[in-house]
Amino acid sequence: MTGSDVRAPLPQPRGPLSGAVATTLSRPPGRTHLAPDVEGALAALDEAAGYVHDGDAQLALWMLLELHHRGFEGVDDEWEWQPDLTRLRTVLGRRLEEVVHAEVADAITEQVPGMVADPATTLFAVVGDGSRSSLARHVRRKASLEQWRELLVLKSVYQLKEGDAHSWAIPRAHGAVKVALTEIQYDEYGSGDPTRQHAALFARAMAASGVDATYGAHVDRVPAVVLAVNNFMAVCGMQRRLLGATLGHLAMYEATSSLPHGMYAAAARRLGLGEDVTDYFDEHVTADAIHDQIAVRSMCAPFVGGDAGRAGQVLLGAIGGAWLDDQMADLVLDAWHDEESALLPSPPGRARGGAPRLQVCEDGPLLVRGAEEWVDRDGEVHALTRPVTAVCRCGGSARQPWCDGTHKVRT
Numbered sequence: 001m002t003g004s005d006v007r008a009p010l011p012q013p014r015g016p017l018s019g020a021v022a023t024t025l026s027r028p029p030g031r032t033h034l035a036p037d038v039e040g041a042l043a044a045l046d047e048a049a050g051y052v053h054d055g056d057a058q059l060a061l062w063m064l065l066e067l068h069h070r071g072f073e074g075v076d077d078e079w080e081w082q083p084d085l086t087r088l089r090t091v092l093g094r095r096l097e098e099v100v101h102a103e104v105a106d107a108i109t110e111q112v113p114g115m116v117a118d119p120a121t122t123l124f125a126v127v128g129d130g131s132r133s134s135l136a137r138h139v140r141r142k143a144s145l146e147q148w149r150e151l152l153v154l155k156s157v158y159q160l161k162e163g164d165a166h167s168w169a170i171p172r173a174h175g176a177v178k179v180a181l182t183e184i185q186y187d188e189y190g191s192g193d194p195t196r197q198h199a200a201l202f203a204r205a206m207a208a209s210g211v212d213a214t215y216g217a218h219v220d221r222v223p224a225v226v227l228a229v230n231n232f233m234a235v236c237g238m239q240r241r242l243l244g245a246t247l248g249h250l251a252m253y254e255a256t257s258s259l260p261h262g263m264y265a266a267a268a269r270r271l272g273l274g275e276d277v278t279d280y281f282d283e284h285v286t287a288d289a290i291h292d293q294i295a296v297r298s299m300c301a302p303f304v305g306g307d308a309g310r311a312g313q314v315l316l317g318a319i320g321g322a323w324l325d326d327q328m329a330d331l332v333l334d335a336w337h338d339e340e341s342a343l344l345p346s347p348p349g350r351a352r353g354g355a356p357r358l359q360v361c362e363d364g365p366l367l368v369r370g371a372e373e374w375v376d377r378d379g380e381v382h383a384l385t386r387p388v389t390a391v392c393r394c395g396g397s398a399r400q401p402w403c404d405g406t407h408k409v410r411t
Helices: 016-025 037-043 049-053 055-066 077-081 083-117 119-127 134-141 145-159 175-188 198-208 224-237 240-255 258-270 275-304 308-337 406-410
Strands: 357-360 366-369 373-375 381-383 388-391
Touching (some): 016 055, 049 083, 077 083, 119 308, 134 145, 145 258, 175 275, 224 308, 240 275, 240 308, 275 308
């Protein structure tokens, strides 16, 4: 499938918030399943930087934001603007905005005067050029093939829909700002050639590296901070009051892209990977050397226009986005330093092996096809010997994890 037909599989919950969202989305549109444990979970949310590492909250927010992107397999589009889900998305998104702002508030205050006087020079100085990226440097010199594959998995949450979060800003911008933003995004989407969309190039790089390039396939394996990186982009992009933050975030990405992508391209060649892999990274070395000038000089500078409030918005997106990226890089490098995987284990309740296909039955079980094993919630591995297996979703089966028809009685 192509275009809007490409949807993500519904992720495995990581706690009460994401569990309530997943349960709700697995049903026909109507009443949500968010109370009463959701209110308690919301009250207990970490207000400090630990929030970006809260897997339950970040996954719940990512799922709610994904409803506004491509949606989920088997989930009705009517859920997109359901009031209870919209409220939950707003609460979780505002908390993320507040946490990021608290972390970078001093840096924003320090740089606002420079942004008002000379936004281009100040912004370039604040975000740097990416040459000191610890993650890119490690990958260029030392990353194994397995670590390279992990890197692609971690990046895939954004790169397989590259540009989309920033494109929310197009209808909210105007004049020179809109023209500059559209010029960048047109290039992100292949300049009229669907095969040259940056997301399509990344998918080819994944496949050629031996990594599943299916949209949304790896959400269950990425740490919470990876979801937070993506959530921050979408939270800013979907709100008119955060237009400046979206522009600043995009400018930061473009200004710090060329040199790290050159390092990634060098790593791919060191690992013996072919042109289908290096093409994506080489494209960004060239394209983003252009995009950074447009983003900073033709987009952000006119937007600021000497206004301190707008300068602070741009800096929130740029500095806040960079802080989140650093949080992710630190987690990945710490894991690799300890010779461990940066990815989460395959979650319980997921099929393993083969090419699994999952079908959610309304008020019934989950049908599993084409898989060899099923890992239950206790981590026990069960062999799948039938072509189609029915997994209990209601929790009432006496033959867990298999369905025994109890849902019919409950219904």
